[in-house]
Amino acid sequence: xxxxxxxxxxxxxxxRRTFLKGAAVGxxxxxxxxxxxxxxxxxxxxxxxxxxxxxxxLKSVMTRLEEEYREEYDVQFNIKATKPIDGVQYGYxxxxxxxxxxxxxxxxxxxxxxxxxxxQIHWISVLQFEKGxxxxxxxxxxxxxxxxxxxxxxEYFYMPVQCQQCENPPCVKVCPTKATWKERDxxxxxxxxxxxxxxxxxxxxxxxxxxxxxxxxxxxxxxxxADVHYLGNRPRYKGVVEKCTFCIQRTRxxxxxxxxxxxxxxxxxxxxxxxxxxxxxxxxxxxxxRVFRLKEDLNTSPKFYYFFxx
Amino acid sequence: xVFNMLKIRSIKSAGWKRMGVYFVLSAVLIMNANLFxxxxxxxxxxxxxPFSEDIFPCSDCHADMEVNETRRELDAHEDxxxxxxxxxxxxxxxxxxxxxxxxxxxxxxLISFEESYSLCGQCHGTIFRDWKAGVHGTRTGFWNxxxxxxxxxxxHNPHSxxxxxxxxxxxxxxxxxxxxxxxxxxxxxxxxLNSISKPESNHAKEKH
Ligand code: SF4
Numbered sequence: 001x002x003x004x005x006x007x008x009x010x011x012x013x014x015x016r017r018t019f020l021k022g023a024a025v026g027x028x029x030x031x032x033x034x035x036x037x038x039x040x041x042x043x044x045x046x047x048x049x050x051x052x053x054x055x056x057x058l059k060s061v062m063t064r065l066e067e068e069y070r071e072e073y074d075v076q077f078n079i080k081a082t083k084p085i086d087g088v089q090y091g092y093x094x095x096x097x098x099x100x101x102x103x104x105x106x107x108x109x110x111x112x113x114x115x116x117x118x119x120q121i122h123w124i125s126v127l128q129f130e131k132g133x134x135x136x137x138x139x140x141x142x143x144x145x146x147x148x149x150x151x152x153x154x155e156y157f158y159m160p161v162q163c164q165q166c167e168n169p170p171c172v173k174v175c176p177t178k179a180t181w182k183e184r185d186x187x188x189x190x191x192x193x194x195x196x197x198x199x200x201x202x203x204x205x206x207x208x209x210x211x212x213x214x215x216x217x218x219x220x221x222x223x224x225x226a227d228v229h230y231l232g233n234r235p236r237y238k239g240v241v242e243k244c245t246f247c248i249q250r251t252r253x254x255x256x257x258x259x260x261x262x263x264x265x266x267x268x269x270x271x272x273x274x275x276x277x278x279x280x281x282x283x284x285x286x287x288x289x290r291v292f293r294l295k296e297d298l299n300t301s302p303k304f305y306y307f308f309x310x
Numbered sequence: 311x312v313f314n315m316l317k318i319r320s321i322k323s324a325g326w327k328r329m330g331v332y333f334v335l336s337a338v339l340i341m342n343a344n345l346f347x348x349x350x351x352x353x354x355x356x357x358x359x360p361f362s363e364d365i366f367p368c369s370d371c372h373a374d375m376e377v378n379e380t381r382r383e384l385d386a387h388e389d390x391x392x393x394x395x396x397x398x399x400x401x402x403x404x405x406x407x408x409x410x411x412x413x414x415x416x417x418x419x420l421i422s423f424e425e426s427y428s429l430c431g432q433c434h435g436t437i438f439r440d441w442k443a444g445v446h447g448t449r450t451g452f453w454n455x456x457x458x459x460x461x462x463x464x465x466h467n468p469h470s471x472x473x474x475x476x477x478x479x480x481x482x483x484x485x486x487x488x489x490x491x492x493x494x495x496x497x498x499x500x501x502x503l504n505s506i507s508k509p510e511s512n513h514a515k516e517k518h
Contacts, residue, residue: 085454088454093445100473100475100476101478102476102477102478102479103478103479103480103481104479104503106479106482107479107501107502107503108503110501110503111501111503111504117498117499117500117501118496118498118499119488120482120483120499122482125482144481144482145481145482145484146478146481147478147480147481148478149477150475150476150477150478151475151476151477151478152475218498219498220498220500223500223501223504251453254454254455255452255453255454255455255456256452256453256454256455257451257452257453258449258450258451258452258453262449262450263448263449263450264503265448266448266465266473266476267448267465267473268446268447268448268449268465270449271445271449272449272453273453274453274454280453281443281444281445281449281453284440284443284444284445285445288440288443288445309440309445309446310436310437310440
């Protein structure tokens with residue numbers, strides 16, 4: 001085996017932190033007068049990757065963020081970083097024979113997860129297909145802009161789409177900074193302090209489930225949900241990507257509430273539970289209903305099951 | 311249930327005529343439907359039935375009335391329109407003529423309004439089964455804790471069970487229509503969901 005050429009600078013691994021430290025020290029010496037560089041600035045600059053932080057580091061980061069948010073939004077957020085529950089893989093079911101396309105779920109999600117009202121961000125898109133449409137896989141042939149006086153309309157059916165929480169998520173593979181990853185309980189999350197906004201993940205997602213903050217997200221003060229998870233619904237920054245987390249701030253608790261979209265749906269089209277629990281509602285659906293997953297041929301293996309109940 | 315299954319099998323193996331088997335089978339099933347209806351229900355919280363104001367107990371008015379069993383247009387309860395297999399059914403098929411505060415199953419068994427799912431389950435067996443498994447109906451509560459169950463009548467008007475169409479919430483803004491309203495002082499749009507009454511029940515405003 002040829003000896004590894006250690007002289008080649010490309011084969012040398014420089015850790016991001018080491019690089020940044022060096023660069024920052026170099027830059028700071030002339031770019032930023034030391035007086036202006038307050039502690040929180042440097043703390044956020046050198047914040048470690050979420051998965052490399054220990055409990056104490058995470059705690060101090062969350063306290064710092066709470067403070068930053070309080071200053072910025074005048075809201076006292078309660079940030080938590082609840083860990084996955086052992087023996088749980090979340091699964092979701094959506095009954096296409098029930099959904100009437102009323103979009104209650106879209107806005108329940110907006111409220112629960114502090115999505116920007118302006119510029120507008122929706123994690124859920126309700127697609128409207130003509131009845132008899134053969135391929136629900138081709139989203140281009142559907143519309144999400146339908147707006148009749150009343151739904152459902154006779155000639156159409158509706159298919160809400162949100163993050164499918166793939167077992168094999170293509171978005172995670174392409175992220176150059178590892179700012180998005182799949183957690184032990186199957187939820188793919190984003191660290192908004194680590195995302196650089198390159199939007200590779202948006203290009204990689206076959207379901208169009210990721211959203212980009214083109215502008216500074218705006219939510220009116222009284223509409224903020226202050227119960228937030230670090231990896232979920234905490235306030236986002238301009239230039240970062242976000243998406244559905246199965247309401248991680250609700251579902252990881254013990255006992256954990258159902259996701260907001262499940263609770264609001266007036267026709268009960270939405271189901272949720274633990275895929276590893278043979279008695280869960282989602283397992284009942286998979287075992288007793290004709291389920292399918294979107295774009296199965298891509299081998300993303302979503303944990304989001306569509307079905308038709310009787 | 312298992313006991314009955316065994317019985318059915320042994321009857322079959324005894325070589326009875328087909329018709330006989332079916333007769334016994336259906337009799338057994340009907341019995342079962344009533345017997346297991348109540349105790350098969352998980353011990354989950356079911357909120358009280360959504361009565362119209364001041365309507366219950368029915369006996370307040372009906373106690374002194376004579377029971378008239380002829381099928382007819384009523385000159386009371388005008389707000390109720392029966393659109394639920396109305397050709398085959400009328401009031402006293404589900405409401406018990408002699409004790410109006412209870413409902414009546416086809417077997418003649420009386421049940422309380424809190425237990426009305428047994429009545430619906432007589433015909434809608436597959437849906438009753440899904441409901442018990444927590445799959446039919448709106449889910450609220452805790453996915454790994456206490457789940458909130460609703461009665462069928464919390465969402466469906468028993469006299470006219472089909473859902474009424476709803477006004478959809480506004481569609482997303484098209485990228486073409488995006489305006490940069492981000493300048494200081496512009497008002498932040500409110501969540502349109504907050505201005506509608508939450509769909510706790512689809513027919514909350516109707517009476518039954
Ligand atoms: S709330 Fe339920 S019925 Fe309405 S669009 Fe969402 S899934 Fe469909």
